[in-house]
Amino acid sequence: MKREGLTLGILGGGQLAQMLALDAIPLGVQVTVLEPAPDAGAALCARHIQAPYDDPAGLEVLAGCDAVTLEFENVPVAALEYLEGRVPVRPGAGLLAHSKHRAHEKAGLRAAGAGTAEFAVIEAESDLSGALERVGGQGILKTSELGYDGKGQRRVSSDAELRAAWEELGGVACVLEGLVPFAREVSLGVARTAAGDLAFGPLVENVHRSGILRTSLYLGGDQRAAQQARDIARRVAEAWELEGLMTLEFFELPGGELLVNEVAPRVHNSGHLTQDGGGLSQFGAQVRAVLGLPLSDWAPLLPTAMVNWVGVEDEAAQPDWDAVDALPGTHIHLYHKAWRPGRKLGHVNLTAPDSETLRARLTELERLIP
Structure with missing residues (x-):
């Protein structure tokens, strides 16, 4: 070509x-x-x-x-x-119809053989009755469309809270998801060409703060969970006829089972660490999959982490960028966006020769970024 x-x-x-x-x-x-x-x-x-x-x-x-x-x-x-x-x-309208609407996404995931949290679709006031009980008595009400980074969500634990939350969200179509007692949150990207060639990204462990991704960590040693995530991603990619790249976010249960939480039909914040760990990045993978260029798995060659920089209430509370730059293994990525509280303004990737060194450097990096 x-x-x-x-x-x-x-x-x-x-x-x-x-x-x-x-x-x-x-x-x-x-x-x-x-x-x-x-x-x-x-x-x-x-x-x-x-x-x-x-x-x-x-x-x-x-x-x-x-x-x-x-x-x-x-x-x-x-x-x-x-x-x-x-x-x-790429991805096309058919896949977007699944991923952009939470009720369709959950149904499509289960049809592809992927596990999800228990859920109930709330499209009218009459759907509120008994919904919380069906998902286990506690849940998170999410708008079916347009919610991201914790927006359009309310946690509920009673029928009265559910009704109030639905009204606060405007009485629009929602999905009520049962709370999952997860051990950790992880994610993995999958890319597929129009010819059906598949490739996978790394299994990344994620930590959120106020509903927004704070840190992502890749150490490369969790092969059992990674294989389970790849198997699920393969089933979903093939069932949904993916062309391009999508990212699956998972809850890992204490026993090791993975449930799909959400799907993004694109590169994802948790995959940014692939930029600087060596090898192909998630961005190169999406470009290759979309254009039909040779495609391979992508994962850092070194232990790698990422810390998001998100706007805080005090605009003057800027990271000490010189100190960040001086920390060994850091790679700064700023987005050239106007400051706003809660807005993602940049991220810093961090590499190290071994896991112990990475964790120590990550602790220091998080101290430097509010």
Whole structure:
């Protein structure tokens, strides 16, 4: 296949599109992003079409690319309909129909043979009765669409709390998920080409703070859990006819069983550590899968971690970047985004020659980033 002159369109122009473009450039791929924001981070390394996602003129440019991918799942239906049949969109509308709607996602996961938490679909007031009991008496009510990083969610433990939470969320379609007594949260990416070639990312352990990913850790020694995650990811990727890359987030139960919590049809925050641990990154994997280039498993070659930098209430509480830079093994990635509380503004990857050294450095890195 030709390399120079390959073109990739991306719906979205934030930090994920930026990092996709940075991995595409060395492969000879020219990237165009469609993004309404004037300060799109991806504009630093890709052609930026500043227009709404469903703008016909902007979509016409993307339709002239070799393939189109995305950095977020809530793509307007009109955009997909415009591109359908004109250019390969990977992942496509069928997979997005699963992943962007929590009720469809849960049903699709179970149909593919993947375990999930108990859940109940809440689409009308009449669905509230008995729902909490069916999921075990305690749960998390989540909007079926548009929720991320802890948004659009309420924890409930009584029928009265459930009703109040549903009303607070606007009485929109929701999914009530039973609480899972997990031992830890992990994630794994899977990529698949249009020809059916599969590749997998590393099993990464994740810790969240206020509903937003705080740290991710890869040590590489948990082969039993990794194989279980790969088996589940394979079943879902094949059942959903994945073309491109998606990331599965899991709850690991105390006995070792993995339940799928959520699916993202794209590169994922927890996979950012693959940028600097050596070998292929998740961004290179998505570019390769979407364009049909040779694909292989991707995982750091060294123990690797990531710490997110998220905007806090006090804008003056900036990390000591010089100290972060001076810590051995650090790689700073800033997103060129305006500060806002709760907004992801950057991340720092960290590598070390062994697990013990990595954990010690990670403790120090977390101290330096509020």
